[in-house]
Amino acid sequence: MRRSITVFPRLTDKEVSAVVETRKQYARAFNMSTECLINNNSTSKGFLHKVQYETIKEGCPSLPTGLIQCARDVAVEAVKTWNAKKTKLRQKHPKKAERMRRPSMKEGCTMRYDVRTITLRGSQLTFSTCDRRIRTIISIPEFFTERYSSSEGWKLKGANIGMDRRGRVFVNLIYECPDSVIEENNEGKIVGLDRGVYNIVTTSDGVHYGAKDIRRVKRKYDHVRSELQEKGTRSAKRRLKAISGCEKRFVHDQNHRISKRLANADEDVSAYVLEDLSSMSMLRLKGKSNKTMRKWLSNWSYADLEFKLIYKCQRNGIRAEFVDARYTSQKCSVCKTIDKASRKGNRYICRHCGSSMHADTNAAINIRDNYITWVQKLGQAAVNQPYGWGATGRPETEPVGKTLTSKLSGLSQCH
Ligand SMILES: [Zn+2]
Numbered sequence: 001m002r003r004s005i006t007v008f009p010r011l012t013d014k015e016v017s018a019v020v021e022t023r024k025q026y027a028r029a030f031n032m033s034t035e036c037l038i039n040n041n042s043t044s045k046g047f048l049h050k051v052q053y054e055t056i057k058e059g060c061p062s063l064p065t066g067l068i069q070c071a072r073d074v075a076v077e078a079v080k081t082w083n084a085k086k087t088k089l090r091q092k093h094p095k096k097a098e099r100m101r102r103p104s105m106k107e108g109c110t111m112r113y114d115v116r117t118i119t120l121r122g123s124q125l126t127f128s129t130c131d132r133r134i135r136t137i138i139s140i141p142e143f144f145t146e147r148y149s150s151s152e153g154w155k156l157k158g159a160n161i162g163m164d165r166r167g168r169v170f171v172n173l174i175y176e177c178p179d180s181v182i183e184e185n186n187e188g189k190i191v192g193l194d195r196g197v198y199n200i201v202t203t204s205d206g207v208h209y210g211a212k213d214i215r216r217v218k219r220k221y222d223h224v225r226s227e228l229q230e231k232g233t234r235s236a237k238r239r240l241k242a243i244s245g246c247e248k249r250f251v252h253d254q255n256h257r258i259s260k261r262l263a264n265a266d267e268d269v270s271a272y273v274l275e276d277l278s279s280m281s282m283l284r285l286k287g288k289s290n291k292t293m294r295k296w297l298s299n300w301s302y303a304d305l306e307f308k309l310i311y312k313c314q315r316n317g318i319r320a321e322f323v324d325a326r327y328t329s330q331k332c333s334v335c336k337t338i339d340k341a342s343r344k345g346n347r348y349i350c351r352h353c354g355s356s357m358h359a360d361t362n363a364a365i366n367i368r369d370n371y372i373t374w375v376q377k378l379g380q381a382a383v384n385q386p387y388g389w390g391a392t393g394r395p396e397t398e399p400v401g402k403t404l405t406s407k408l409s410g411l412s413q414c415h
Contacts, residue, residue, distance in 0.1 A: 001314055002157070004174045005144050009125060009136040011169055018131035019161070019169050025060035025130055026071050027105040032056050033075035034103050043080050048072055062130040066117040074112050078103040110162030110172075118159045118171075125171065127161065138171070153177040185317040188270035192368025193262075194328070194360050195275070195302055198346060201258055202360035204368040209258045221247045255305040263312035271319040272309065273371040275328065277302060323370045333357075333365035 011019070036052045037043060049072070056068055063071075082103050090097040118127040126135045148154040157176040163169055192204035200210030224243060228236040262272065310320045331338045335353040342351050348362040349355075 001179055002174060002176050003144075003148050003154070003311075004160075004172050005140060006170050006172045007125075007138045007140060008168050008170050009138050011134065011136060014131075015129075015134050015136075016167075016169060018129040018134065019163070021131070022063065022067070022129040023109055023111060023162070024107050025063040026067060026111045027107050027109045029056050029060045029063055029068050029071035030075050030078075030105040030109070032059055033072050034079055037075065037079045038082075038102055043076055043083065045072060045076055048076065064117070064128045064130075066114070066128055067111070070112050070114055070117060073114075075103075108163070110160045112158060112160055114158045115156065118156075118161075120156055120173070127159070127171070140173070148175050148177070184319065185268070185270045188268035188318075190271045190273060190368055190372060191269050192273045192364040192366070192371070194364035194367060195277075195305070196360050196363075199360050200254070200305070201262070202358070202364050203262075204361065204364040206358065206361040208358075208360065209261065210254055214254055217250060221250075251301050252304065255301065255308050259305060259309040259312050262309060263316055263318060269318055271321050271371075272313060273321045273323055273368050274306065274309075275367055276322040276324060277306075321371055323367060323374060328366040328370070329359065329363045331362075331366050333362045333369065 032055065033048055033052060036048060040047070040051070042048070053068070056063075056072075060068065082100070086097050086100055089100065113127055118125070120138075123137050123139060124135065125138045126133050154175045154177045157174045159174060160172040161169065162172075194202045196202065198215075199208040200214060202208050221243065225240065228240045228243070306320075313320055327338050329343065330340045332342060332348070332350040332353060332355065334355040335350060337350065337352045339351055342348055343359050346359050348357055348359040
């Protein structure tokens with residue numbers, strides 16, 4: 001598990017220009033490495049070192065060896081990702097795959113440092129640059145040092161150093177702790193979460209998150225925005241920009257609150273089950289028209305909420321699982337009949353068994369049950385098929401309960 005925090009050390013002008021020069025040479029070392037790897041069709045660090053080290057040393061004369069190695073490691077990863085993307089694209093659009101741009105770094109890049117090139121002792125931070133090692137005092141917020149202390153297994157893994165738009169040098173410190181330290185809760189209950197337009201999140205227990213207040217503020221922003229857009233003057237545009245910032249911060253704050261409340265729930269929760277929104281085809285299958293879908297997605301930052309929820313739950317030993325969520329809003333959670341007509345506004349009134357409840361709660365229960373059914377199916381199949389999924393031609397998936405963020409996509413549907 002990883003956590004990071006950004007600090008802005010106070011540097012002299014000379015030190016800042018050293019960082020600027022280091023970035024230039026770092027980018028050059030990266031670009032030379034990727035060129036070499038792609039031209040030789042290799043992703044080996046050892047090969048790169050043997051073939052290219054002297055050339056890079058000549059091309060980036062004052063870049064410390066440690067940083068050349070960092071740039072090289074980043075290059076190897078970038079080429080691996082690039083290769084994988086290219087192979088995937090080649091199957092569908094061979095021409096596009098050939099035109100794919102090679103990974104490259106610009107002078108304004110962010111540099112990755114490892115433990116050899118950056119050290120932190122107490123509040124004294126030192127890191128390598130082209131000029132010499134910069135030594136500076138930083139202050140890390142107390143909440144961070146308390147929560148991610150070395151006594152709990154957290155260690156500095158490295159850092160990203162770069163410059164923001166205002167020209168300030170930032171250091172993004174990365175801490176890591178072995179996953180085994182976190183105890184997973186397997187005893188608690190499984191809760192389904194439905195994300196929607198009206199309520200941001202609804203649990204299968206019928207609790208709605210982020211309803212009234214958010215809608216009010218959101219409406220206010222929508223209103224002001226449409227008025228400003230109509231005006232179209234220069235000052236209106238300036239104001240629009242400012243508002244977009246305010247709105248972004250509001251959304252982030254609310255997502256933090258919602259995910260925090262879910263992750264620190266009083267009840268004993270072992271897993272939250274969410275619908276897998278990563279594929280657009282799933283969205284189409286959710287039975288919404290494109291226009292409502294667009295509105296729904298633009299209405300709230302669901303990816304951000306998902307990210308925050310996962311990392312907050314991770315720390316508390318709660319798993320986040322994903323299921324295919326087809327028909328979850330059309331199916332009755334009691335008798336499991338799929339009938340679009342049963343849904344009326346925000347109520348779900350089953351035309352078959354007569355049960356009635358909030359439509360979002362109904363969907364959340366379906367999401368939870370989809371997951372439970374899937375786990376049961378997996379358990380049975382594992383008994384019948386000792387050779388694993390591969391033998392039956394099913395996609396290989398990570399065992400349930402072992403990964404915190406395992407996306408259970410590409411499975412047979414379970415509704
Ligand atoms: Zn029913």
